[in-house]
Amino acid sequence: MLGLESLGATGQALTGVGAVLVEAMVLYVVYGGLTTALSRPLKSALGGS
């Protein structure tokens, strides 16, 4: 089986940095959508109106 160990140091490093990149792009999309959807109701809730 091709485990991460067999990738060697460079493969593991690429996997680690790649994981951070993928998470960052997913967070950008998900949080962007959440911010757009929630900003108006949150603002009116905080303002009490």
Place this chain on the structure above:
Amino acid sequence: MAMELFGIAAGQLGLFVSFGLLIGTLFGFFGMGGSFLVTPALLVMGYDSTTAVGSGLAFVFGTSVIAALRHRDHGQVDYKLGLMFIVGMTAGIEVGKEVVYYLKALGFADLVVSISYIGLLAIVGLLMLRDARTESSDDDDGSALAEKFQSIEIPPMVSIKGGTKVSLWVTLAMAFAIGILSGFLGVGGGFLLMPAMMYGLGVPAAVAVGTDVFQITASGAFGAFTYAQSGALDLTIVLPLLAGSAMGARIGAGATALVDEDDITEYFAAMLLAGSAAVASRNLGNAYDMGIFNQLSKVLIFGSALLVSGAVIWASIQSIREEEPAESVHAAD
């Protein structure tokens, strides 16, 4: 046995997501502070210096990817300048990393990295405190410095956005020096690069921000990669931190439209000084085997981040509440 999620203890996961949320809020609001609180926080939590620096750089990479995605449409990136900084900083990061490993082999890495952090946080904190208290004279200092750097005309000269020309070699030397610090301390260098571009090269502020984010994405990726090759990238630290900070950055960025940064700058400077005291306290705790100093260091670093991000959110809520009656009055008119 402690509950685990994705192989990470639930308590640790919650701690990193929450801390990420705090520093993300500060990063989004002040435009810096995303990285240079993470590495000291990991140091006071007892992680070794290479893991703290490597994971700090990976965190910097993640946050700058998100920031770059948000800046890409604004046309505020000078790619030519960014490329020069990438080349200079990449070389500098490699040197900085080698210094850390050399010191580690001698057994001094943790001590030297910690002392450098104490000095750096204290200096940046004191400079910000001075800036917050004195209003306009610094701009004069800044433009005088920019003129001095721009007057060094070692060819080839490169024209940059904003209509100025800079020497390729001066720019590369500046980038190399910042890169060494970045690789040595695991910081993105944004808090050094921004003033270096604005005051050193005379780049307009908006272009400096965009170019800064662009080059930090590249240098952060390279820095994280080189540390990861040595197994110093801990994803159980970076992934939850990033999840929290990405949300915090949106909160902080939203707060900039509501709160005047100058009102909170002094708190931010105080937080940097508290960070400096935290690393010093942790070193005292380790040197004299006194647990109280280690506890104090955690309270200082996490408490001050909580207080300042809390102040940003509190001021934003107050601002929204004050806006509402005013809007109602206008509506009545």
